[in-house]
Amino acid sequence: MLRYLIRRLLLTIPVLIGxxxxxxxxxxxxxxxxxxxxxxxxxxxxxxxxxxARLGLDRPLVVQYGAFLNGVxxxxxxxxxxxxxxxxxxxxxxxxxxxxxxxxAMAVALLIALPLGIVAAVWRGTWIDHGAMTLSLAxxxxxxxxxxxxxxxxFSVKLGWLPVGGSGTPAHLVLPAITLGASLAAILARMTxxxxxxxxxxxxxxxxxxxxxxxxxxxxHHALRNSLIPVVTIIGLQFGVVLTGxxxxxxxxxxxxxxxxxxxxxxxxxxxxxxxxxxLIAITYVGVNLLTDLTYGFLDPRIRVGR
Amino acid sequence: MVRAGAIIVFLTVFAxxxxxxxxxxxxSSQQLSQRLERPSMDHFFGLDELGRDIFxxxxxxxxxxxxxxxxxxxxxxxxxxALGAVAGYFGGxxxxxxxxxxxxxxxFPGILLAIALVAVLGPxxxxxxxxxxxxxWVGYARLVRGQVLRAREFEFVQAARALGASTTRILxxxxxxxxxxxxxxxxxxxxxxxxxxxxxxxxLGLGVQPPTPSWGTMLNGGRLHLLDAPHxxxxxxxxxxxxxxxxxxxxDGLRDVLDPKRQRV
Numbered sequence: 302m303l304r305y306l307i308r309r310l311l312l313t314i315p316v317l318i319g320x321x322x323x324x325x326x327x328x329x330x331x332x333x334x335x336x337x338x339x340x341x342x343x344x345x346x347x348x349x350x351x352x353x354a355r356l357g358l359d360r361p362l363v364v365q366y367g368a369f370l371n372g373v374x375x376x377x378x379x380x381x382x383x384x385x386x387x388x389x390x391x392x393x394x395x396x397x398x399x400x401x402x403x404x405x406a407m408a409v410a411l412l413i414a415l416p417l418g419i420v421a422a423v424w425r426g427t428w429i430d431h432g433a434m435t436l437s438l439a440x441x442x443x444x445x446x447x448x449x450x451x452x453x454x455x456f457s458v459k460l461g462w463l464p465v466g467g468s469g470t471p472a473h474l475v476l477p478a479i480t481l482g483a484s485l486a487a488i489l490a491r492m493t494x495x496x497x498x499x500x501x502x503x504x505x506x507x508x509x510x511x512x513x514x515x516x517x518x519x520x521x522h523h524a525l526r527n528s529l530i531p532v533v534t535i536i537g538l539q540f541g542v543v544l545t546g547x548x549x550x551x552x553x554x555x556x557x558x559x560x561x562x563x564x565x566x567x568x569x570x571x572x573x574x575x576x577x578x579x580x581l582i583a584i585t586y587v588g589v590n591l592l593t594d595l596t597y598g599f600l601d602p603r604i605r606v607g608r
Numbered sequence: 609m610v611r612a613g614a615i616i617v618f619l620t621v622f623a624x625x626x627x628x629x630x631x632x633x634x635x636s637s638q639q640l641s642q643r644l645e646r647p648s649m650d651h652f653f654g655l656d657e658l659g660r661d662i663f664x665x666x667x668x669x670x671x672x673x674x675x676x677x678x679x680x681x682x683x684x685x686x687x688x689x690a691l692g693a694v695a696g697y698f699g700g701x702x703x704x705x706x707x708x709x710x711x712x713x714x715x716f717p718g719i720l721l722a723i724a725l726v727a728v729l730g731p732x733x734x735x736x737x738x739x740x741x742x743x744x745w746v747g748y749a750r751l752v753r754g755q756v757l758r759a760r761e762f763e764f765v766q767a768a769r770a771l772g773a774s775t776t777r778i779l780x781x782x783x784x785x786x787x788x789x790x791x792x793x794x795x796x797x798x799x800x801x802x803x804x805x806x807x808x809x810x811x812l813g814l815g816v817q818p819p820t821p822s823w824g825t826m827l828n829g830g831r832l833h834l835l836d837a838p839h840x841x842x843x844x845x846x847x848x849x850x851x852x853x854x855x856x857x858x859x860d861g862l863r864d865v866l867d868p869k870r871q872r873v
Binding site: 315316317319320323324327328330331332435438439441442443444446447450451453454458465540541542544545546548549552553563564567568572575579582583586587590 | 609708709711712715716717718719720721723724725727728729730800804807808811812813814824827830831834835838841842845846848849850852853856857860
């Protein structure tokens with residue numbers, strides 16, 4: 302396991318360097334002069350030159366790259382052009398809100414997906430199965446930027462049960478969490494069904510049934526437990542869906558997280574903050590994927606040997 | 609499900625192609641005195657914040673969605689098949705280089721990299737297509753690489769090699785065709801993904817810019833009128849969800865047809 306762990310960690314390092322390199326390169330993809338683009342057409346040449354010097358854009362590219370990587374390693378992501386605050390501090394301040402939303406969405410997803418996947422697998426081929434899977438495919442297809450406003454229309458505008466946006470109370474979390482969790486729930490329901498169906502056809506389940514174990518007990522106590530291993534892995538791998546979805550959901554519901562900071566920074570052309578947000582989201586995603594891989598390797602020794 | 613998907617997709621293609629003749633009004637013509645008017649027999653989906661007919665704009669939006677989907681899937685699949693086939697067939701440093709690039713691009717979740725690229729390149733239809741293609745080829749390349757790794761060991765491929773067929777001929781005539789069923793499924797689901805991604809970017813104000821009617825842009829405009837005119841949100845969103853569902857039905861059905869193992873499960 303230790304060898305697998307070290308190998309997996311070493312494989313992550315070039316990916317992280319690649320991610321940082323791509324994020325560094327972003328600012329150089331801006332057509333024309335990046336400093337001019339950030340300040341707008343009306344900026345004076347002096348202002349542009351000053352910003353170029355401040356961002357280090359007047360230095361050779363290699364030096365800029367070295368300074369960027371050094372900053373990333375030391376947690377220095379530069380200073381926001383909008384409010385002169387360190388980018389890292391802004392992101393850290395917003396992190397708890399995004400984490401809360403992400404975990405709430407995952408909880409919602411599990412609450413919907415597990416029962417749906419189980420009933421679909423147990424009543425395979427019946428209208429219940431078809432209904433549950435059609436519902437899950439609909440869940441994947443409905444964009445969260447439509448589902449969110451629709452729920453706001455019903456639960457906030459028409460019924461007045463929940464706040465339409467903002468944060469502060471648990472009630473504020475309900476609509477964003479359901480909006481963000483819906484597509485994940487749809488994916489997990491399909492996974493749970495497929496995984497449970499495979500387990501249900503295993504000899505140990507048939508043996509349990511032959512020994513007189515009830516159908517419910519055979520499903521819930523025997524098959525479900527084993528079928529959840531790949532589902533748990535998928536939850537980890539689908540964390541990216543949650544992170545990207547958070548960008549849109551936070552924008553819809555004015556949720557004060559990193560996603561909203563990213564979109565606000567784009568509209569203000571605050572590129573250091575844009576770079577910081579993108580980098581942090583990507584690193585978090587890589588980290589979660591690594592953890593998922595390690596967990597899977599821990600749970601299933603064949604993975605460790607296979608690689 | 610395949611049939612339902614095919615019908616939805618066919619109707620959308622028809623609406624996109626025949627839109628200019630089907631539209632009861634010019635999608636850009638404004639009737640400010642009737643702005644935000646609710647759905648009626650004159651205007652099936654009502655009017656938007658500038659008094660434009662939403663039904664006509666939804667039809668015009670279908671053209672944008674199909675255009676983006678087809679272009680992104682076309683570019684991504686061609687680049688992905690070429691790079692995946694080269695990586696899988698030749699192996700070595702070529703495979704290493706391509707596989708590491710795939711790893712790096714996959715480290716960005718969903719459309720995050722597309723958001724970042726469009727943020728720096730500027731919002732426009734062309735940049736959306738470019739950004740989505742940059743992230744889109746990765747899925748095809750990874751899929752094709754895996755399939756080619758398997759296919760290069762097939763007896764008919766080894767026979768072609770033994771008969772002296774050139775590498776290009778082996779790849780193009782024998783190896784790549786074995787990957788096409790899987791690519792077809794990926795492309796169908798990719799249409800759904802690209803349409804959703806374009807709508808997401810346009811919703812965030814980073815995609816197609818007004819006054820061009822895109823479903824995502826229309827939803828973005830509807831956000832300000834959730835209280836007084838929910839029809840601005842309901843119809844363009846329903847159009848996106850229906851078309852994406854259609855492609856997902858089709859892709860799912862194709863996968864079941866092309867992979868007998870999945871049928872058994």
